[in-house]
Amino acid sequence: MKKLSGFPYTHVLVLGLAKSGTAAAQLLLDSGVKVRINDFKADPDSPEVHYLKESGAEVITGGHPLSVLDDIDYVIKNPGIPYENPVVAEAVNRHLPVVTEVELTGWLHEGPMIAVTGSNGKTTTTTLIHEMIQADRKPVSLAGNIGHVSCEVARNTSEAETMVTELSSFQLLGTQTFRPDIAVWLNLYEAHLDYHHTLTNYHRAKARITKNQTDEDVLVYNADDAAIASFLPEVNAELVPFSLKEQGKGAWADETSIYFEKEAIMKKADIVLVGEQNLQNILAAVAAVKANGVSSEAIVEVLSTFAGVPHRLQYVTKKNGRLFYNDSKATNLLATSYALRSFEKPVILLAGGLDRGTGFDGLIPYLSGVKSMVVFGETADLLAGTAERAGISDVVKVDTMQEAVKEAYQRSAEEDVILLSPACASWDQYKTFEERGHMFIEAVHTL
Template sequence: MKRLEDFTYHHALILGLAKSGTAAAKLLLDSGISVRINDYKANPEDPVVQDLKEAGAEIILGGHPVSALDGIDVMIKNPGIPYDNSLVAEAEVRGLPIITEVELAGILHKGPMIGITGSNGKTTTTTLTHEILLKSGKQSSIAGNIGEVSCEVARRTNDQDTLVIELSSFQLMGIERFRPTVAVLLNIYEAHLDYHKTLENYRQAKAQIFKNQSEEDFLVFNIDDPTIAKFIGEANAQLVPFSTMQKLDKGAYADEEYIYYNGEPIIKRDEVVLVGEHNMENILAAVAAAKLNGATNEGIINVLTSFKGVPHRLEFVDNIEDRLFYNDSKATNILATSKALSSFKQPVILLAGGLDRGNDFDELVPFLDHVKAMVVFGETAGKMQQAGEQAGITAIKKVDNVEQAAQAAYELSENKDVILLSPACASWDQYRTFEERGNMYVQAVHKLK
C-alpha cells in the first residue's frame, strides 16, 4: 500500500478517531510521521486504540488538554468536530494548519479525481458517476462520506483509477492542496448552520472544492441554482453546466424527451428508472462528470436503465396491502424532504422530525399540499406539527421514534397511499446515523407484514 512521500509535516495531532481519524493515523504511522491522537470519548481498552498505541502513536483520551498541541506542526481534525472546539481554537491561535483526511487522499492519489459536493444528492451522484465509469470499461474507485475513508481508498489506487469522492462541507474546510480534476457542485441550500453559523460561511466551505483547480480542470455545476450562479465566476477551471430547465449547447441537460450531453441525445427520459426531478439533476451531473472522464453512451444507458437509487435515499421498502413504503432517512434538511415530496403525485403520509438545529419548517409548508397525514417524532416534533397545521393537515400524530412512526402511519393509511420517511432533520437526537434511523424504519415496515 502507498505511503505519503511529499507530506510537508513531521508531527501530527489526530483530533478525533472514528473512521477517518483511524485511517489517517495508520497512514501517517506507516509513512514514518510522528502521531499523537486526542479523543474525548474513546475507550483506552478499545482494540483500535491499542493497535495504534502499539504502532507508535501517543494517545491522549478523556479531554482536550492544550498541551496536546505542544511540538505539533499540523492538526488532522475529524470533520464533525467544530472549529469552536477548545483545542481547534487554540491551534488556530498558534497558527497551526488544520486539515481533514481528504487532504491526505489528494496527496496520495496521482490519477484523475472527481470530487462531488452539494447540500443534497451527493451520494446518488457519486454512486451514479462511479457506476457509469465502470460500465464504460474504466477503472474507478469510490470513497468519502459514501463509505470507505478517502485516504484509505487512495492507498490502493493506481494512476489509471479515477477516484470518485463524495465531499462534505466539513471535509472541504480542511484542505490545502486538494485538487480534483473534475469538481461537481450540485446545489447550495441553507444547511449545517449549527456548524457553519452563516450561509455565507457554508457557501465558502463548498467553494473550497474548486479553489485549487486550474484551467486544465473542470467544474460541473448546476446553472439553475441561484446561489451557485453568484460565485461560479471565482473558479479557474473550465465550466461545464447542467440544467433541468434550459437547453444547453455545452454540458448536460434534459427536456421532456431526452437527456443530452453537449447537444447529443443519449437516452430517453422514460427509460430512466430513478424517480424524482431532483434525481434528474443528480443524473445530469453524473453524466457530465463521467463523460469528462471518458464514459461512453452505452455505459450511461446501462446504468440509467437499471439504477434504482441508494439506500436511505427515496429507497422503496415494500408494498403492504397497496401501501407503498419509502425510506428517505438521508433527507436531513428541508430541501431534501421537499424534493422527496415533489416526487409523488398520490396522497402521502409523511414521517418527519429529528435533531433541532434551531430552524423552523415554514419553507416545507408549500410542499405539504398532497400530504394527508403526518407522524412526527424527535426534538423537532412540535415544530413539525406546527408546519403541518399551517398547511391545513388535521391528522397529525406524535410518537417517540421511527419504529412507532411506521406503525402509526400504517394505521392512518388507505389503499394507494405513499408512506414516506423523510425527516428533514439530522438523526443525532435519537440515532447515531441516518443509516441507523433508516434501518430501524425498514425493520419496522417488514414487521408490519
C-alpha cells in the same frame, strides 16, 4: 500500500479517531511520521488504541489538554469536531495547518479525481458516477463521505484509476491544497448552520471544492442554482453546466429525453430513478463522466437499472397496495421538498428529528399532496404546527419509529405512499440517519 512521499511535516496531531482519524494515523505512521492522537471519548484499553500505540503512536484520551499541541507542526481533525474546540482554536491561533484527512489524499492519488459536493444528492450522484465509469470497464474507486475514508482508499489506487469521492462541507473546510480534476457542485442550500454559524461560512466551505482548480480542470455545476452562480466569477476551471431549465449546454433534459450537449443520451421513461432531484443528480453525473471520457452506452446501462442508494428515496416494499419509501437521508427542508415533489399519489409523511432552531414553513408549498403527518423527535411540535398551517388536519405525534409506521399504515389507503423524509438530522434519537432508516425498514417489514 502507498505511503506519503515528500510530506513536509514531522510531528502530526490527529484529533479524533473514528474511521477517518484511525486511517490518517495509520497512514502517517506507515510513512514514518511521528503521530500524537487525542480523542476525548476513546477507550484507552480498546484494541484499536492498543494497535495504534504498538504502531508507534502516542495516544491521549479522556480530555483535550492544550499540551497536545506541543511540538506539533500539523493537525488533522475529525470533520465533525468544530473549530470552537479549544485544541483546534489554539492550533489556529498558533498558525498551525488544520486539515481533514481528505487533504492527505492529494499526496497519494496520482490518477484522475472526481469530487462531489452539494447540500443534497451527493451520495446518489457519487454512486452514479462510480457505476457509470465501472460500466465503461475503466478502473475506478469510491471514497469519501459515502463511507470509505479517502486517504485509505487512495493508498491502493493506481495511476490509471479514477477516484470518485463524496465531500461534505465539514471535510472541505479542512482542505488547503486539495484539487480535483473534475469537481461536481450539485446545489447550495441552507444547512449545517449549527456548525458553520452563518450561511456565508457554509457557502464558502462548499466553494473550496473548486478553489485550487486551474483551467486544466472541470467544474460541473448546477446552472439552475443562483447561489452557485454567484461563485462562478471566482472559478478558474472549465465550466460545464447541468440544468433542468436551460437547454443545449452541458447536460440537460426536455420533456422526453436527457442530453449531453447535442447528443440525446436516452429517454426519460427508461430511467429507473424517480423524482426531480434524482433527475438533477443524473444530469450532474452524466456531465462528470462525459468529462471523464465515459461512453453513452455505459451511461444508458446504469440508468436503465440503477434504483437508488439506501436511505435516499429508497423504495422499500409494497404492502396491501401501500408503497413505502425510506428517505432518512433527507435531513433538511430541501431534501424533503424534493421527495414530496416526486409523488403524485397521496402521501403520509413521517418527519421529525433534531431541533436546529430553524422553522419548517418552507415545506408548506410542498405539502398539498400530504393527507396525514406522523411527527416525532425534538421537532414534533414545530412540524405539527407547520402541518396545521398547511391545512393538514390529520397529524399524530409519536415517540418511536415503530409507532410512526403503525400510525401511518392505519391512516393510509391503497395506492398511498408512506414516506419517511424527516427534514431533520437524526441525532436526537439515533446515532446516524442510516440507523433511523434501518429502523423504518424493520418496522415496515414487521407490520
